[in-house]
Amino acid sequence: MEDVLLCECCVQVGHCPITDKxxxxxxMWRKIHGELCxxxxxxxxxxxxxxxxxxxNKNLGK
Incomplete structure (x- = not known):
């Protein structure tokens, strides 16, 4: 369950919505940490x- 939530948070905050970079x-990890907590x-x-x-990420890439 925590792994799914971590993946969701990474996808949600991994890119800047303004610049799309x-x-x-x-x-990024500060924002992911805040969102997940x-x-x-x-x-x-x-x-x-x-x-x-x-x-x-390594396992999902296989």
């Missing part, structure tokens, strides 16, 4: 989310 890494209410760190996303 990718955001800087640190800013707001939607799930679960405590987590930005680094933990980024690490989990790296694993998911």
């Amino acid at each position: 990718e955001m800087k890494f640190s800013y 707001e939607r799930s209410g679960l405590p987590c760190t930005k680094m933990a989310l980024a690490s989990r996303w790296k694993i998911l």
Whole structure:
């Protein structure tokens, strides 16, 4: 469930809606972290989310 929510948050905030360009890494993960914490209410760190996303992204690319 948390993996699905993480993927949804990454897709939702991964690109700037104004310029349609990718955001800087640190800013993107700050926004993803905020969105995920707001939607799930679960405590987590930005680094933990980024690490989990790296694993998911690798597996989803196969």
